[in-house]
Amino acid sequence: MPRHPLVSKYASLAAVRDRLPRRPAALGFELADRRVLAVLAVALLLWPFFGSNYWINVAVVVLSYVVLALGLNVVIGFAGLLDLGYAAFYAVGAYLSAILITTYGWNLWICLPVSASAAAVFGVLIGYPTLRLRGDYLAIVTIGFGEITRITINNLTGVTGGPNGVVGIPRPELLGVTFAGPIHFYYLLLALAVVAVFLTNRLAHSRVGRAWTYLREDHVAAEVMGVNAQRFKLLAFGFGASWAGLAGAIFSSRIGIAAPESFTFFESILIVVIIVIGGMGSIPGVIAGAVAMIIVPEILRPLLTYRFLIFGIVLILVMRFRPEGFIPARRLRVRLPAGGVGPEADA
């Protein structure tokens, strides 16, 4: 992506200010080149017609993790809150939706917003006492809450079915189409991922996203600049959790069961790893991370259990040689309206 015409020196700052449009349609916050996006969109929409069921299934898993990682990226990447218990929100969405569908006869489409809201509320409830902690302390407490959630689900046999889980979730239906094969879930999750990219990108480049990043960069300075830390951290936590709620609801409907072993600490760590190797705070990075973390082990499958060894080595190499991730986060660039301001001599 070419560097935008930028204004550099103090000498030309007045010119920059005078050239800023009153109401800029875009001040240069584009995710990527529109043509690249168009080609990508067509490819993503059409390839399943030519792909095998196996690879569509892999893509469905990739997309689930894209949604989960984009949600957690708001918490870890934008706001810098190391949440290692994200699977708890995933579980809340999956179980709530599973129970509402099997016991109360709801359908998935009503369960989606309900699960998202419930996960967000759960996030705020857990966040309220814990977000006073910072850094490693927050990480440890979130591990604790993640495990508490899983163990509670495992033991609340009357509601959750205990270790057996909630079984017999019927296949969802939309406009007369029954979601029988992976291709239906592919398009559902693709749509959800696109919405997640759109929303998190808009937030990242707004007053809210900047407040999150100020908190990440320097908590005290952010508060002194007027950022209400507790409020913005709860917002990040709740908003991030809502994506896990959505992904969870779709997950349990897709595999037809909600069981405790799907929501272990390992699940939380996997999503964190996706964000770290992809590029913390970077939306394209997180997508690349999810693709890599799911597809690479699939490609290595012929190597049987050795694939995890190789996978581990790959992760170590990535962190050694590209610690900022595959696609590092970029900061705001000021793009001026056509014409720009040429480089002026230093005053």
Add this chain to the structure above:
Amino acid sequence: MNAVAVADAAPDQELLQVSDLTCRFGGLTAVEGLTFSLRVSEITSLIGPNGAGKTTVFNALTGIVRPVRGRVTLGETQITGRPPHAVTYAGIARTFQNIRLFSEMTVLENAMAGQHCRSRAGFVESILRTRRQQAEEAAVIREAIEALRLVELRADLDQMAWTLAYGEKRRLEIARAVASHPRLLLLDEPAAGMNRQETKTLMEVIRRVRDTGVTILLIEHQMRLVMDISDTVLVMDQGRLISAGPPAVVQRDPLVINAYLGPDLDDG
């Protein structure tokens, strides 16, 4: 840009009133019964030997430290014990002794931080990107650039803050604070580590900020700067205010000389 600051500023009017401010950390009393006031559009320096409690005063004024006793009033607003973000909304901005910029963000984004408290786009507006939100973003950028101009920062707007030179970082911190349109600006050792030329530029910057109607309180160890720029000097020692007045008077105060140099041995 400083309509907020000048609005209620008749000359000689008091902007900040601090009375009986006391801060303790466990058994240690860092600040004891501090009482002073600042007049609108004046530059006041807070000096004193290391450990006198100067930075604690700043932390108490900005809500980072909760005083055990005392009142702080800014204009008509009682700000004692309010959290830091509320104090910023009320009109106090500050810089830090050990620079605290948002390192992995650009120069412009750092300056935009000042405008956080003067803008209001929330979650929904930011997602919908409404007309009002877009106009506000443009205004925030304009104000940030204005603040960068005021401190004469000659850096790329999209340069990462951590790449700046030391003196530039100090001035960016001042720009960030100024961008919040404060009524009172607190500067914690702004000239620390600066050479003579940088200090000179800094003094011009401070005067220029004052001329826009902002009241300034600064902690400083470089006496040349303090004596040159201040309307009033406050001297602290061991948590207490030991002297206050114009630079020339404070300079000759035996209590101040004693605090800095120790008791005069000839007098026994």
